[in-house]
Amino acid sequence: MSRIATFFKDIRDDVVDRHDAEVFGEGFDVAANLCVDLLSSRIADLRTQARSGSPLSPEQALLLAELTDLKDETERQLRNYGHDESVESGT
Structure with a gap:
């Protein structure tokens, strides 16, 4: 493969990798917020009932x-x- 072809392949691969990371990151944020929001909502319901x-x-x-x-x-x-490595390993 020529140097120019390698250069453009590297650029393409970098763009694809960054796009995938961005899309995954956005999905992770949405899922994380959904989980926290569900917990928060149920907690708020119970506190409202108590009050x-x-x-x-x-x-x-x-x-x-x-x-x-x-x-x-x-x-x-x-x-x-x-x-935090302990979070990722589940310990």
Whole structure:
């Protein structure tokens, strides 16, 4: 392959790689936000119920605590994604 052909192939490959990374990144962000938003919505519903004068059942109170912890951990791992090896390895 000539130097010019190699040059243009390298440029093409770089453009394709950057495009794929951008598209994947956007999809990752959308999925991550969807997950956090779903948790946030359920937490807000339970807190609204508790503030409205309808006390939470013990099961609902436990669910609220677990969802809050899960949301906090999800946000922590998302912030550290790609920067924290323990997040990627699942440990």
